[in-house]
Amino acid sequence: MATYPDPEHALTPSGNLRRRLVYNALFEGGAGFAAFLAVGVLLLVAISIAAHGLPVINLHFLTGSLPPPSGGVGGIGPALIGTLEMVAFVIAITLPLAVLIALFVTQFASPRVGNAVRMVVDVMNGLPTIVVGVFIFAVLIAATHGGFAGWKGIVALSIVILPLITRATIEAISRVPELLTEAADALGVARWRTVIGVILPTASPSILTATILAGARAAGETAPVLFTDSGFGQTTQLNPLHAMPNMPLEIYYLITTLNFQEAWGAAFVLLVLILATNLLARTFLRRAQRKRGL
Amino acid sequence: MSSSVPNPDAATTSPRVRLAEPGRAYQPAVAPGEQLARQVVFEAHHVDIHYGPKLAVADVNMDIYRNIATALIGPSGCGKSTFLRCLNRMNDPIPGFKLGGEIRYFGHDLYGATANRVEVRRRIGMVFQRPNPFPKSIYDNVAWAPRNLGMKQDLDARVEKALRQAALWDEVKDRLRQSALGLSGGQQQRLCIARAIAIEPDVVLLDEPASALDPIATASIEDLIHQLKLQYTIVIVTHNMQQAMRVADRTAFFSLDQNRTGTLIEYDDTQKLFSKPTDTRTRDYISGQFG
Numbered sequence: 001m002a003t004y005p006d007p008e009h010a011l012t013p014s015g016n017l018r019r020r021l022v023y024n025a026l027f028e029g030g031a032g033f034a035a036f037l038a039v040g041v042l043l044l045v046a047i048s049i050a051a052h053g054l055p056v057i058n059l060h061f062l063t064g065s066l067p068p069p070s071g072g073v074g075g076i077g078p079a080l081i082g083t084l085e086m087v088a089f090v091i092a093i094t095l096p097l098a099v100l101i102a103l104f105v106t107q108f109a110s111p112r113v114g115n116a117v118r119m120v121v122d123v124m125n126g127l128p129t130i131v132v133g134v135f136i137f138a139v140l141i142a143a144t145h146g147g148f149a150g151w152k153g154i155v156a157l158s159i160v161i162l163p164l165i166t167r168a169t170i171e172a173i174s175r176v177p178e179l180l181t182e183a184a185d186a187l188g189v190a191r192w193r194t195v196i197g198v199i200l201p202t203a204s205p206s207i208l209t210a211t212i213l214a215g216a217r218a219a220g221e222t223a224p225v226l227f228t229d230s231g232f233g234q235t236t237q238l239n240p241l242h243a244m245p246n247m248p249l250e251i252y253y254l255i256t257t258l259n260f261q262e263a264w265g266a267a268f269v270l271l272v273l274i275l276a277t278n279l280l281a282r283t284f285l286r287r288a289q290r291k292r293g294l
Numbered sequence: 295m296s297s298s299v300p301n302p303d304a305a306t307t308s309p310r311v312r313l314a315e316p317g318r319a320y321q322p323a324v325a326p327g328e329q330l331a332r333q334v335v336f337e338a339h340h341v342d343i344h345y346g347p348k349l350a351v352a353d354v355n356m357d358i359y360r361n362i363a364t365a366l367i368g369p370s371g372c373g374k375s376t377f378l379r380c381l382n383r384m385n386d387p388i389p390g391f392k393l394g395g396e397i398r399y400f401g402h403d404l405y406g407a408t409a410n411r412v413e414v415r416r417r418i419g420m421v422f423q424r425p426n427p428f429p430k431s432i433y434d435n436v437a438w439a440p441r442n443l444g445m446k447q448d449l450d451a452r453v454e455k456a457l458r459q460a461a462l463w464d465e466v467k468d469r470l471r472q473s474a475l476g477l478s479g480g481q482q483q484r485l486c487i488a489r490a491i492a493i494e495p496d497v498v499l500l501d502e503p504a505s506a507l508d509p510i511a512t513a514s515i516e517d518l519i520h521q522l523k524l525q526y527t528i529v530i531v532t533h534n535m536q537q538a539m540r541v542a543d544r545t546a547f548f549s550l551d552q553n554r555t556g557t558l559i560e561y562d563d564t565q566k567l568f569s570k571p572t573d574t575r576t577r578d579y580i581s582g583q584f585g
Contacts, residue, residue, distance in 0.1 A: 111389070179426035183486070186384060187439035187493060188416020197438055198428055 046271065053268025056261050062269070066234040066245060067259060076266045078236040079250035082150070083219050083270075085238060086229075086246060089154045090218045094162045095211055102169035103195060118170065124163035129223040132159045137227035150237070150244030153229030160224050161214045168210030172203040205285045212281040216274040222248035333360040335497060335527045336381060337398040343376055346390030350376055351556040353395075356546055363519055363528040365542030365564065367535060369579070372548040373556025374531045378499050380404075381529060382418035383411050400496075416443065418497040419490035424506050425482035427474035427489070432457075432466050435474045435485055436492045443493055452492060459525075460488035461518050480511025487518065491526065498522060500530040504537065516541050535580060539568055547576045 013021060064075025101121070105114045136156040140146060176199050184194040200207075225246055232243040247270050254263035336358040343351040351373035358364050358381075366374040376385065383404065385391045397404040404414060427435050436453045445452065453470075457463040462484040466477070474485055483503055490498055500519070504512040519528055519541045532538050538545050545568070546561040560567060560576045571577045 177426075179422065179424060180428060182384065182422065183426045183428065183489075184438075186382065186415055186420035186422075187442075187489065188412055188414070188419075188495075189439055189442045190412055193442040197442060202429060 049264060049268050049271055052261075052264035053266075056265035057268065061262070061265055065236075066250060067254075067257075067262065068234060069253070069257065074234070074262070076247070076250060076262070076269060078232075078234070078245040079247045079266070080269065080273075081236050081238070082232070082244040083247040085240070086150060086154050086157065086225075086244060087215045087218050089151075089240065090157045090161055091211060091215050093154070093158045094165050094214070095207075097162060098165035098169045099200070099207065101166045102173050103199075105170055106173045107191065107195060107199070121163045121166050121170070124159075125167060127160075127163075129160050129221055130226075132156050133224045133227045135159075136224070141228065148229055148231045148243040150229055150240035150242065153225040153244070153246065154240060156224035156228050157218045157221060160221055161218050164214045164217065165207075165210055168214075169203070169207050172206035172210065173199060175206070176202045205289055208285060209281060212277055216277060219274060220248055220270060222252060225249055226252075334358070335360045335400060336404075336529075338377075338395070339398070340395035341377070341380070341397060342394035343373065343380060343385070344390070344392040344394065345388065349553075349555050351548075352551070354558045356558060356561050358527070358529060359544065360527050361523060361525075362543040363523045363530060363541050365538035365545045366529065366531045366548060367533075367538050367545060368548035368556070368559075369550065370533075371554070371556070372550050374546075374548045375501055376556065377548070378501055378529060378531045379420075381497070381499055382415050382420055384415075384420060386411060416493060417495050418499060419493070419495035420499040420501065421483070421486050421490050421503050423502040425479055425486055427477070427482050427485050429473065429475055431471045432474045432477070432485060433470040436488050439489065439493045445493065456488040456492035457485075459491055459521065460484045461514060461521070462488055478511070480507050480514060483507060483511070483515060484518065487515075487522075491522070495526065497527040497529065500528065502531050502533060505533060512537070535568070539564060547571075547573075547579065549575050549579065 061075045062080065063077040066076065066078055067074025101117065105117050109117065133156055136152055136159070140152045140155065141148070146152075180198055180202060181194065184198045185191075189197070225248060229243055229246060230249055232245040232249075234245075237244045247266060251263050251266045251270070254260075254266060334357045336356075338354050338356050338358075341351065341354040342349060354377060366378060368374050379385045380393060380397060381399075381404070385393075393405055399409075399414075399418070402409060428438065430438065433453055436456050437449055440446070440449060440452055454463060454467075457466060462481060465481060466485075474482065477485060483506075487498070487503075504515045507515065516537065519530065522528055523543075528541075530538075530541065542564045544562065545564040547559045547567065548556050549559045550556055560571060560573045562572075567576065568580055571580060
């Protein structure tokens, strides 16, 4: 009944709680600072690229032919188109392979074989991209005395991207709840039907996100195309049998020819492209998931 | 199919036309009632279940009869769920799983060389402890298996029939295209039952189907079991003895021996098992003096 505050039962921190509260505040602050630092660096990069690159962006810059190697005015149109085409090819090659590898590892392989394949994928993931570039140069250009070609760049990029998508796809498929796989199995449906009807649709949002991130990575990778797809002309080249202009190398050339303005502009376009596909993909996936009630 | 439940589809879509050994296709003796209810579906002979070096269940001998509900009860870890999952080979993918002895299904060796695991599950459906609808629409949840098994004729009618049998039709008929994940837990579980019976299996195995549900949803599942056993053979694992008494015609009591190996202690008509158990361990368990 009594409503007076009893000092015996005070609710202010007592014992070592005061000390623990200090630690808590310290760790919270540290974590927040680290997060701020990461986002801050990203923002700094984005803002400086935008500040330098935005002024040169106009229709002519986006669609015009590349500047001559001697320097001078020009656009990035052919490089933009070339990179988009190469990324499309790379994804068309790596995504089906990655899904098949991931299905093999998670559904069909014995644990021992599965783990071995997993390890190989991880090792491939750590392969320096310049090594892949040199390897493809040695095999497809030096050994055959062939020239630079878009498809050789595509092969090199695919080798870089494949382990990335594969790893993410393995993770995505492993995260499909066993409840669902069991439910499908208990219906007396062949395993591959379960894979197509339940496992892949459930994992597809994560697989798609990984694919887009990998595509963005492919669009920006320089080393794999350096020795395989350089020496392109100034105009659009859609045929992968010839050297195809691409964004990373074009940015590289712009800087080596001291066209800094254009280099900033091209970097900005690449950044926007990657960010836009990312955001688009995320909203698209969100909507798809909501439609299925997830 | 028993004559008391006319099933016009049986001739064309029944799993029986796809039997691995057509010469031995099962033909019921048609006489309805008591005689039919005592046909044996499963015969377990000296069934031992190993997980690697561990003997999980030892020496189970029991016959499970057609068109009645059989309950498996017992304390946690006594192997009742393990045994149930052996009846449609759901334990096969578990590393180290090994089954000794023999389980016969209508006379066919369930684990024999000619028995296909996928076909086994097609005939022997299962409903799990936690409702596990696919992240698809209500309609697609039920229609998915029939579609994949080539039962595409009159799919709408098949879905409706399954949902009606699962006592869910009236609640979902206006939102068949909506996600199944929007249903309540009890509705989801009935949807899982509808999904299991949409392919007209012979047997429905229920692994503690109501343990994640509230009492009202539980009651509706129990009502449903009474309906389902007219057409299907039901085997249900339950923790809940009252539930076994309410739904099961026969009850098997599993328990652990001193090595913590599960085994079948007593198996009888439900009424007899609960009123006049012959084994002291059964008596202790049902009177709450266990462990």
